[in-house]
Amino acid sequence: MIEANNHTPWDSTYPYYFQLADLIKAVAESHSGVRIDETTHTRWGELMGLMREVDTHADETNTSDRETLGELQVFTQFQSRYPHISPEALGEETHQALMLRTRRILKLGRYVATADTPQRYVHLRAAEGVQTANLFADSATEAVTSQSEFTESFMPVLRSMGIAACMLDSAHDLSDDYREGRSDVPPTLSLRTKLLGVSVKHTASFIRAGFHVPVAREVFRAANLQRKRKAST
Numbered sequence: 001m002i003e004a005n006n007h008t009p010w011d012s013t014y015p016y017y018f019q020l021a022d023l024i025k026a027v028a029e030s031h032s033g034v035r036i037d038e039t040t041h042t043r044w045g046e047l048m049g050l051m052r053e054v055d056t057h058a059d060e061t062n063t064s065d066r067e068t069l070g071e072l073q074v075f076t077q078f079q080s081r082y083p084h085i086s087p088e089a090l091g092e093e094t095h096q097a098l099m100l101r102t103r104r105i106l107k108l109g110r111y112v113a114t115a116d117t118p119q120r121y122v123h124l125r126a127a128e129g130v131q132t133a134n135l136f137a138d139s140a141t142e143a144v145t146s147q148s149e150f151t152e153s154f155m156p157v158l159r160s161m162g163i164a165a166c167m168l169d170s171a172h173d174l175s176d177d178y179r180e181g182r183s184d185v186p187p188t189l190s191l192r193t194k195l196l197g198v199s200v201k202h203t204a205s206f207i208r209a210g211f212h213v214p215v216a217r218e219v220f221r222a223a224n225l226q227r228k229r230k231a232s233t
Helices: 020-031 038-060 065-074 092-113 118-139 148-179 189-209 213-232
Strands: none
Touching (some): 020 038, 020 148, 020 189, 020 213, 038 065, 092 118, 118 148, 118 189, 148 189
C-alpha cells in the first residue's frame, strides 16, 4: 500500500506521464489549429503526473476522497514536483476549478466501483473520461481557451480521447479490479467487448489527428516511454 508521507510520491512513475502533454499539444496545434502557450503546456505536463499519482492513490489505499482533496488543497505534498500547478501559481479561481473537477472525478470513481450493471459501469467510465479531459480546459490559460478552435475542435477530440483511454484501461484491468474489490461488475467477455467497442468508436477522431506528423511522432514517443515505465516497475 502506498502511504502519503511528507513529499514521497504516491506513484514513482509519475515523470513518464509528463510527455503526454506533448502529445496533447501536438493534437491541439497540428489537428485543431490551437496555439498552446508555454504556461499551458507546462501545466498540462505537471497535471498528467499529478493525475497518475492521484489515480494510483485512489486505487491502492483506503484514503477517503476528503483526505485526498485535503492534500491537493494544501499541496505541500506536491509542491516540489508540480510547482506550476500549485495554488499560488494557478491563482485562486483556476485552482478551485481544478479542485471541483477533481472532486467530481473521484466521486465518479466511487460510483464506478459500486456500479451494479454493465451498462451503468460503461456509462460512468465514459463520464469519468469526459471529466478528466475537462481538467485540461480548466488549467489552460485564457489566451488558449479564448481561441474558438479550442472549444469547437480541440476539446471534442480530447474528450473522445479521454473516453477511449478510460475504456481501454477498464478492459485491461477488469479482472484485477473485480478480484481486488475495486469493482462489483463481473469481468465478462460481453462487458470487455462492449468496452473495447466504445473505445474504438471514440478513437476515430484521434486517428484522424494521428495523420499529422507531429502527433504521430508523439504517439511513438509515448509508446516507448510507457514500455520503459512498465520495465521499471
